[in-house]
Amino acid sequence: MVAVRFRRRAVTGLVALAAAGALTAGAAPAAVPGGAPPTAPQRAGHLTGQAPCPGQESFTCATLAVPLDHSGRTHGTLALSVAMTGNTRAPKGDLIFLAGGPGQPGVPLMTRIAGIMAPALGQYRMIMIDQRGTGAGALQCPQLQKEMGSSDLTPPTPQAVKDCAAAIGPDRRYFSTADTVGDLDLLRQALGARRITLDGVSYGTFVAERYALAHPDRVNRLVLDSVVPQQGDQLPDLTTLTATARVLRAACAATGCGTDPARDLAQVVRTYHNGPAVLDMITTYEFVDPDYKGVPEALHLAAAGRPQTLQGYIDGTHEGSAATAEQLSQGLHASTLCADYRYPWGTSDTPVDGRAAVLDRVERKLNPARTWPFDAATATRNGFILSCLDWPREPVPAAPPRHQKLPRVPVLLLGGDRDVSTPMEWLRQEAKMAPLGQVVIVPGAAHSVQSRATSDAGRQAVYDFLLRG
Template identity: 40%
Template structure:
């Protein structure tokens, strides 16, 4: 049953009549005074007044927060657009300047909080904002939030933000602007370029949304996820983790169709806690979230393989990482995210249609999709993950027919990470076919948001060449950001390679120290506290997971081997220090690196040096040849 609307159908009908024939008019030049920002040196801040309805039919005003670098002769204007939808930009102006540093010799940078975000009349709904990244979003809750927003909900489309950007261009007094967008920001930039081609200098698009209307079923992500997993494991990189990540994913997804997957994880005090992965669509959300966390992404093949074999501990341990910490609405408005998503997406039903008939249209749309496009997932997972369910009870709003124009023939730089799941690189190729002067640069071993996640420097080099009108070429050829794929966690000490128990325990100590380092980095990337439990028990805390100290207390990765001590983290990729060992054997071990250790176990001296090779084989717990030596007492 559809929820009771906060306004009568008469009010909805009146709004429909007012804007059904909407045609955009040129925005009036709003007054905007820029003054030095209070909290960000080197920036000028201001507020731009814009109409709620740029057609001028429905009254109301919005105030758009803007931050701009000082104008300088000879520099163009570059407007940066955040992702989401729902992310703010003004509070992150300095971060944007760092992200686009290679372009700022040629451009003055301007950022804005798009309508409904940040300081631009942020949309709030605590019932949505308080959900974590893996919790289901009930259509009834979305409908209730939309009722509180009221009829103004109709004016939070991307096309409304496009008109705000045009008003900003006019207020800045510039003839043309360059646009830089990341993720959803690439869609805003495309729509502006279609609407105002004469005012576009060039496009810088990272993690590209495809050129077609956003897909309500997220089939671009579902259909490309197997390719991403295969590429991550290509060249033997998953040896020691899995023989087939797709088969493992299929097995875990099938298991979740029978019901939730539960187990134990250990918290920051080393206490056991019940943790549950509730459904197949939650697994999809978990995998998708990993393309912003390279250490989590490196752990997934082994974690899926272990879960498929009946040991879900490593996968369940990722649940709080994927769920994330609460985010304040001014930083990312979930209400705006869903509102714009419903208004923009090509749904199988019109939002002007009666609510009662929408579910049947969703059923029909799903039935028409070839299951091979989303295998190994089920149709139910596709339905629960996309906008089709989110928007099924969205209050009726008028459908505005806005003809889509062709993209202009402007220079464009399209950037993508080859391990990006949410905006796969295939999207950039589809867009490039419509932009004759586009240059595509992809970087291996990299997920979402290459401008911020590429550590090789090749993406910044591509940007430098592009803004200086040089041939972009392929500066990322032969470069990669891929982390070592983590081995499948051993379920017993006997599963660890070694000719006798002492060598197996020593190898387990190295594996445990390296895994603890990766766990701390994984937490840091996720924005959660860098303290937590070991896979099999104990706890850790890291003051700085990149260059600081890692303290372990009974930390267990391999059953029967617990280590305690203080390790120094070297440049985020190695550890050194002395640890006490308890469990299958007792002793003290000096960890010289993730590949070397020596000490005393069970009253006898031991020494171990592992061969450094690429891929999962250089993970200390992985199977394969290694250089082993032992000094007898």
């Protein structure tokens, strides 16, 4: 940690959040109940071993067996942990709450999320699942985990990426969102439900959208909190970069900081060429304080040639983002992103040789106005991109048609106007794909409105939406 006058409260808050695993989807996972991964039952698509959840005895835990490869061409079975409330005959059926990441488990969050959702649980049975590659079955990549922690944006070293892919082996191709969608449909069948309601946070919204696109007749309604667009698959995406100016200026106006943080940020990036680190700090800091108090002052000092305070924020964020694979698996994170997304070089089915040259060309051609207040290197040299630059070549699943809309079911799109991780511009983009969509933006809220917003407006909107009709 750099020896600067970094605010102790902020460091403590970041470290505490990371220790709780709350820097991902906003809810704090405890240690994974049960310790070791469950043994997979022989038959896929069945819930077995139902018993009170260890450490969360008011809920029932079980194991869902799913095929490693839903096509059946490769043999193998995975065991996924599932937690459920007890009201099996709930009038409105089953509500599956999806955690974020990708890489965050669901079962350890059950107590907290059930508490948040309590006003709706008289009408719904709530279920949470450890998606494949998370929790007790987390994909383990020690060096990549050490370098990235719970961050999406920290640039990893090429060797950590290569070692991670080698450690997971050829099975890494079976950890895409499409595979998780297949798992969810087996969970629906195992629950005995004809239709399900999905509530997703952050990456969980992407899973919910992709499920609805794949199985439109099996969804009752969707809650999408901190929205990742269903077609947000072309990187680099510049929305978060440009949204940062809006968010920082709004926070500054609310707190009376007296500077222009966006202009200062642009000067900082031009001077110190530290765009990915600053963006990582800002997107993490929203979990500590959606007013970003202290950040505009640190940017102003750095723009004037005194970067020590800002560097303290950057170092504190990195320290506070430490996380185990059980809290957020970077191995799963990379496996999923590399399978799902399109990059400047194409997909992960593109030969590795030549990818770097394509990325260099794209960076050189980026219009500075499209990345402001950041630079082109921030867009192309962050963790999202570099986690897959050296990822081995492998087949990727087919994506839904780009213009396919969500089914005609009620959809609540929920976000905060201070969210940089999943900015409200993304929410507006996805709203165009929801024929029966309802948009709720909570002023002053950042990422994960249901579990982290100070205001109850977003949570009440969810309750009203779920209990309507």
